[in-house]
Amino acid sequence: MLLSIRNVDRAIFYVGSSVAALTLAPVAHADPIIQSGSLLIATTTYQDVGDVANLQVGSKLPGSFNKNGVYSSASAVSNGDLNTVWNNAKVDGAFGVTSAITLQNLNATTGAVQSTLNIDPSVVSTSFPSKSELGLNITNTSSGLVATFMGYAGGGVGKLDVSNSDTTAFKDTTNPVTAQFAPGTNQTYAFNRSVVAVDAKGNVSTTQTLAYGGNNGRAAVLAPNGLYYTVGNSNNGTGTPPQLTTSTGLEVVTPGSTANSTMVDPAYNSIAGDKAGKDSNFRGLTSFNGQLYFTKGSGSNGINTVYTVGNPNGQLPTAATASQAQISILPGFSTASAKTNPEFTPFGLFFANPKTLYVADEGTGNATDTSLHAGLEKWSLVNGTWTLDYTLRSNLIGQTYSVKGWNYQETTVGLRNLAGRVNADGTVTLWAVTATTSGSGDNGADPNEIVTINDLLDATSLPVNETFGTFDGPKAGLRYGGVAFASDVPEPSTWAMMMLGFFGLGFVAYRRRAQFKFAL
Helix, strand or coil: CCCCCCCCCCCCCCCCEEEEEECCCCCCCCCCCCCCCCEEEEEEECCCCHHHHHCCCCCECCCEECCCCCEECCECCCCCCCCCHHHHHHCCCCCCEEEEEEEEEECCCCCCEEEEEEECCCCEEEECCCCCCCECEEEEECCEEEEEEEEEECCCCCCECHHHCECCCCCCCCCCCCCCCCCCCCCCCECCEEEEEEECCCEEEEEEECCCCCCCEEEEEECCCCCEEEEECCCCCCCCCHHHHHCCEEEEECCCCCCCCEECCCCCCCCCCCCCCCCCCEEEEEEECCEEEEEECCCCCCCCEEEEEECHHHCCCCCCCHHHCEEEECCCCCCCCCCCCCCCCEEEEEEEECCEEEEEECCCCCHHHHHCCCEEEEEEEECCEEEEEEEECCCCCCCEECCCCCCCCEEEEEEEEEEEEECCCCEEEEEEEEEEECCCCCHHHCCCCEEEEEEECCCCCCCCCCCCEEEECCCCCEEEEEEEECCCCCCCCCHHHHHCCHHHHCCEEEEECCCCCCCC
């Protein structure tokens, strides 16, 4: 069944905002940014401003230290032009450019934009080509819907290599961008990662974390117990300071506190001999029925699979109990080393019910992905073990397209973040962010899409005539990050306990001077 397809150019405007006092006062506009029954998406738009605007061919890029501790710096091979700037990643493995974040509330059927919220980049930003960032989760609390995601505190727009910078917790001399622009000095280039919470009225709260130094945070979720849980990766260097083993993987964060994070199950080590900090390179994250689920699907370390965490005392782990929790693989999912099972690359997750799980597989970009896992996998729980029913990929994997203003042909190779809705007619509607490949120099900077498909909920063998359609995009210079459906059904939990501290989240009202609304 082919769903409605729309493909319209989307204009993204950044409008100035002032930060009000810590308050839950409503933003001065009528349309909610999160609305029950609607789709919320996170996008980011490239701008040739700031540090990247100063790049010229031959100018020095942010430097790095080699394994002997010697600092060196490569020369840029491009200026800040959208179509060529990503070639700098060929000489600077940490190359990235920060950009502003936009949230949009879409009609889940037509894709019409119902409201827009531009996040002040001086408060939090993202790394434009970091394709694993901006995963979205929506939590239905007793006081309304709350969306969560991760970014960089105070990153601004146009800064270089922030996604591989240190946090303020400590200086890692093995990190390629620790002493950026300042070799031989004590100056550091540090940006804490932030959990961002947005309520339905557009009020914004940020809590800085000390996790993911040297790499990036990918997603965050507000759990029923009032705590944040985050996933990401750390340690882009070659050394093994003790701190590197306590700031990666699954973290618990206390909302509204000073920069904080505690690693859940710090003893977890999936494959002996892997690089420090690389086993727990988690990417996708969701909460279902009070339980956390997350994925690893990148790199040759650890196991690319779907995980959950054993809860001490029957509760989600807290900072006090995080070390007692145990990360484990869901029964039936891969237990093979990523080195020997490179074709399984899970990312986003959606539970249609306790026995039906959809997994977005990002793909590796290899031609063999078309006959293996890349696409949208459907799993069923049978006698306590998850079983792969089939993978949806019709009109998706291997499809090519061109984008006005972009010099490269795009090929869709898989899916990243995922959202879904169970319908009354026995179908499931799913929306996913695509993964692509091109010759741009960094596939994370490619103009990707949001695609959609309907699936028969009870089917256990591949239905005929189920095919993907384009829901939104693509557009040159715009990257889709997260997608989340706003359900009106809250998770079973002890909301009363959560709400005791909910108003302590410290929401900041972004009172926008202008509100832009888009329509088809």
